[in-house]
Amino acid sequence: MSQADLTMEGHSTGLTVGPAFSIPTKKLAMWLFIIADTMTFAACLVAYGFLRNGTPNWPRPFPGITNVALMTFVLLTSSLTMLFGLRSARAGDKAAAFRWTMITAALGIAFALLHVREWLELIDQGMTLFKNPWGTGLFGASFFSITGLHLTHVTSGVIALIVVGVRYKGGRYNADDIEVLGLYWHFVDLVWMFVVPLVYLLNLAH
Amino acid sequence: MTTAEQHKSNGIGKDLAIYVCLLILAGMQFVIAYQKIDASQMFTRMLAVACVEAGLAALFFMHLWTEKRGFLLFVAIFTISVLLMMQYGWTDSFRMVSGAPFSK
Numbered sequence: 001m002s003q004a005d006l007t008m009e010g011h012s013t014g015l016t017v018g019p020a021f022s023i024p025t026k027k028l029a030m031w032l033f034i035i036a037d038t039m040t041f042a043a044c045l046v047a048y049g050f051l052r053n054g055t056p057n058w059p060r061p062f063p064g065i066t067n068v069a070l071m072t073f074v075l076l077t078s079s080l081t082m083l084f085g086l087r088s089a090r091a092g093d094k095a096a097a098f099r100w101t102m103i104t105a106a107l108g109i110a111f112a113l114l115h116v117r118e119w120l121e122l123i124d125q126g127m128t129l130f131k132n133p134w135g136t137g138l139f140g141a142s143f144f145s146i147t148g149l150h151l152t153h154v155t156s157g158v159i160a161l162i163v164v165g166v167r168y169k170g171g172r173y174n175a176d177d178i179e180v181l182g183l184y185w186h187f188v189d190l191v192w193m194f195v196v197p198l199v200y201l202l203n204l205a206h
Numbered sequence: 207m208t209t210a211e212q213h214k215s216n217g218i219g220k221d222l223a224i225y226v227c228l229l230i231l232a233g234m235q236f237v238i239a240y241q242k243i244d245a246s247q248m249f250t251r252m253l254a255v256a257c258v259e260a261g262l263a264a265l266f267f268m269h270l271w272t273e274k275r276g277f278l279l280f281v282a283i284f285t286i287s288v289l290l291m292m293q294y295g296w297t298d299s300f301r302m303v304s305g306a307p308f309s310k
């Protein structure tokens with residue numbers, strides 16, 4: 001082995017490997033996080049389904065679909081605006097990328113506010129973590145756990161969108177960072193697609 | 207129009223198409239919720255629609271489709287196999303229907 005084959009650290013250049021699956025490290029890290037988080041949500045939803053299936057007279061407290069339909073629409077639309085932000089960033093249009101990222105954050109805030117409004121309505125009706133007026137107390141615990149975990153993800157995502165958006169505009173972050181954040185945001189949207197039917201639509205009072 | 211702008215506008219068209227598909231699929235779930243069918247059928251249909259939605263979102267919104275095939279397979283095989291293994295727990299919930307301490 002010639003001297004030229006050695007790096008300054010003394011390692012052979014032949015042993016140097018590229019990032020796994022030839023994708024950037026940050027993106028791979030986000031995907032691994034998403035896979036792990038998928039398991040967390042899946043475990044929560046399976047546990048919820050287990051309890052619901054094994055509990056006679058499971059509460060059906062949702063009189064209508066307006067609020068959850070609106071929340072779904074807002075979150076799906078935020079995924080689209082996130083994509084627009086990424087496309088603008090890839091095209092080098094910083095102002096548009098920043099604008100779309102902030103619109104996505106605003107939609108995330110709207111979703112969170114709708115969610116909190118729904119929670120407050122249920123709490124007003126007497127629902128807590130351990131009891132509710134409709135039946136088993138397990139409903140409150142499972143409902144608040146799953147929707148709370150999702151709401152935490154949305155809130156973290158909104159904070160990340162604002163931070164990354166501002167830093168991208170300032171030149172500290174680039175389009176790759178917007179893409180990595182976009183992956184997280186789409187994942188939050190993806191989880192909601194399972195929460196809605198299992199937690200809301202199967203419990204409609206009709 | 208420059209090549210970059212053309213590429214951007216083409217991509218936006220595809221994004222919009224996927225977005226509309228997702229909205230329609232989400233709407234289907236709400237329609238299923240008002241069908242006069244039993245809970246297990248409703249659950250199966252809703253879950254099937256949710257899986258299609260998730261697939262579309264992962265493949266096109268999260269750009270998994272354009273990643274290396276090896277990575278796509280890694281994510282799909284790992285995630286789907288673990289999710290399927292979790293379903294093993296469901297079987298026990300049928301036992302609970304006929305009696306469990308906290309279900310009464």
